[in-house]
Amino acid sequence: MPSLAEEICIGNLGSLQTLPESFTWKLTAADSLLRPSSAVSFDAVEESIPVIDLSNPDVTTLIGDASKTWGAFQIANHGISQKLLDDIESLSKTLFDMPSERKLEAASSDKGVSGYGEPRISPFFEKKMWSEGFTIADDSYRNHFNTLWPHDHTKYCGIIQEYVDEMEKLASRLLYCILGSLGVTVEDIEWAHKLEKSGSKVGRGAIRLNHYPVCPEPERAMGLAAHTDSTILTILHQSNTGGLQVFREESGWVTVEPAPGVLVVNMGDLFHILSNGKIPSVVHRAKVNHTRSRISIAYLWGGPAGDVQIAPISKLTGPAEPSLYRSITWKEYLQIKYEVFDKAMDAIRVVNPTN
Numbered sequence: 001m002p003s004l005a006e007e008i009c010i011g012n013l014g015s016l017q018t019l020p021e022s023f024t025w026k027l028t029a030a031d032s033l034l035r036p037s038s039a040v041s042f043d044a045v046e047e048s049i050p051v052i053d054l055s056n057p058d059v060t061t062l063i064g065d066a067s068k069t070w071g072a073f074q075i076a077n078h079g080i081s082q083k084l085l086d087d088i089e090s091l092s093k094t095l096f097d098m099p100s101e102r103k104l105e106a107a108s109s110d111k112g113v114s115g116y117g118e119p120r121i122s123p124f125f126e127k128k129m130w131s132e133g134f135t136i137a138d139d140s141y142r143n144h145f146n147t148l149w150p151h152d153h154t155k156y157c158g159i160i161q162e163y164v165d166e167m168e169k170l171a172s173r174l175l176y177c178i179l180g181s182l183g184v185t186v187e188d189i190e191w192a193h194k195l196e197k198s199g200s201k202v203g204r205g206a207i208r209l210n211h212y213p214v215c216p217e218p219e220r221a222m223g224l225a226a227h228t229d230s231t232i233l234t235i236l237h238q239s240n241t242g243g244l245q246v247f248r249e250e251s252g253w254v255t256v257e258p259a260p261g262v263l264v265v266n267m268g269d270l271f272h273i274l275s276n277g278k279i280p281s282v283v284h285r286a287k288v289n290h291t292r293s294r295i296s297i298a299y300l301w302g303g304p305a306g307d308v309q310i311a312p313i314s315k316l317t318g319p320a321e322p323s324l325y326r327s328i329t330w331k332e333y334l335q336i337k338y339e340v341f342d343k344a345m346d347a348i349r350v351v352n353p354t355n
């Protein structure tokens with residue numbers, strides 16, 4: 001008979017019959033570091049973020065409006081095949097269905113972010129989150145996949161490779177579209193111009209496979225705590241079970257209902273910097289479920305590879321609108337974020353903005 005302490009392991013949360021104290025969220029300001037006002041409730045309001053058809057001739061206006069008001073939207077007719085979405089979802093299922101000990105063999109090392117484990121934001125919260133996941137941030141996933149699937153790793157690595165290629169193309173297409181709505185062209189940003197010319201083969205992103213097991217007391221638990229993504233933008237595929245909520249000051253928490261083949265797009269902190277504050281980075285979280293486990297796959301896009309500086313676009317700054325943030329590389333931003341978390345944007349804000 002294992003002791004209670006042994007039973008509570010992130011790899012087998014789904015087998016627990018009661019919610020341990022360490023997983024019970026009280027929704028005080030400490031549970032929602034980014035927007036204390038968002039801590040007030042577990043409930044969501046009856047509103048929804050727009051679904052935008054990418055083949056609509058008004059796509060630029062629609063996407064521009066949604067990213068400015070919500071910092072998030074959903075997309076249909078995005079060109080990602082249903083087969084690829086199904087493939088990566090079943091890869092995730094196969095992984096999370098493994099016994100805890102097997103999954104832990106692919107655990108991320110202390111130094112690395114890649115591999116199996118808790119969400120990266122966990123250390124900033126008092127309570128534990130009801131989820132497990134696998135992060136792909138560099139090529140080390142190939143070794144992990146070798147350990148997890150000695151016979152099938154080539155097939156699974158192929159799916160990841162294809163997913164990364166397709167998502168990178170889609171992410172840059174969305175960037176160009178949102179820039180267009182701000183009256184900016186790719187030529188206005190040196191790195192974006194290079195990216196466009198190279199057919200977006202020089203960008204950088206990460207994938208996070210998230211699994212939220214069934215939970216005995218979903219009302220008091222949290223799958224993934226309120227956060228913003230440290231990206232330019234994130235493209236999220238959620239399985240047919242919902243759980244994602246986005247926060248808007250005017251509305252409160254809004255549930256993003258899953259629909260077949262529809263992807264969610266979130267604006268991240270780097271887009272906020274790039275747009276000199278015109279595009280909000282959306283605060284979002286994942287709730288859990290009593291009867292159904294849930295999988296989501298996030299493609300976190302950081303834009304340019306290498307040590308390229310991301311700065312407010314000069315066309316969007318001027319005497320009346322001074323640059324609000326200093327320039328920063330993605331790597332540097334991630335370092336700051338995982339030192340000071342909710343204060344990361346303040347840490348790079350220009351104190352007395354002049355031009």
Ligand SMILES: C=C1C[C@]23C[C@H]1CC[C@H]2[C@@]12CCC[C@@](C)(C(=O)O1)[C@H]2[C@@H]3C(=O)O
Pocket residue numbers: 113119120121122135137206208227228229230231298300334337
């Ligand atoms: C490239 C990134 C972006 C990371 C950190 C690193 C690898 C994993 C990403 C996520 C994925 C899950 C949510 C998040 C908030 C987390 O805990 O890990 C993300 C975080 C961020 O957007 O800050």
Ligand SMILES: O=C(O)CCC(=O)C(=O)O
Pocket residue numbers: 208210224229234236238243244245284285286295296298
């Ligand atoms: O599971 C979800 O719906 C949200 C996941 C998420 O926010 C992330 O991976 O960054």
Ligand SMILES: [Fe+2]
Pocket residue numbers: 227228229234284298
């Ligand atoms: Fe996120």
